[in-house]
Amino acid sequence: MAGVVGVGTTIGLFLAVTAILAFRAASAPDTGIGHIVFYRPEIDPMALLAIAGVMALIGVAAAFVPARRAARMDPLMALRHE
Numbered sequence: 843m844a845g846v847v848g849v850g851t852t853i854g855l856f857l858a859v860t861a862i863l864a865f866r867a868a869s870a871p872d873t874g875i876g877h878i879v880f881y882r883p884e885i886d887p888m889a890l891l892a893i894a895g896v897m898a899l900i901g902v903a904a905a906f907v908p909a910r911r912a913a914r915m916d917p918l919m920a921l922r923h924e
Contacts, residue, residue, distance in 0.1 A: 843909060847901035851894050858890060
């Protein structure tokens with residue numbers, strides 16, 4: 843359960859950093875039309891780690907609740923129900 847959440851979090855962080863770098867590469871430095879300057883996103887490591895941590899906690903909690911309910915159930919009752 844936590845392994846799947848960890849892999850998903852790692853892939854998500856990689857894709858987020860890749861997208862930020864792609865947006866930065868697409869815009870030339872300090873260019874603009876008149877007084878409008880294009881947005882060049884920066885990589886904020888603390889924000890990325892905080893978001894990844896919150897999403898990982900939500901993922902583990904979302905998987906823990908059904909797993910706990912299933913662990914409480916009697917296996918014979920579950921088989922008879924099916």
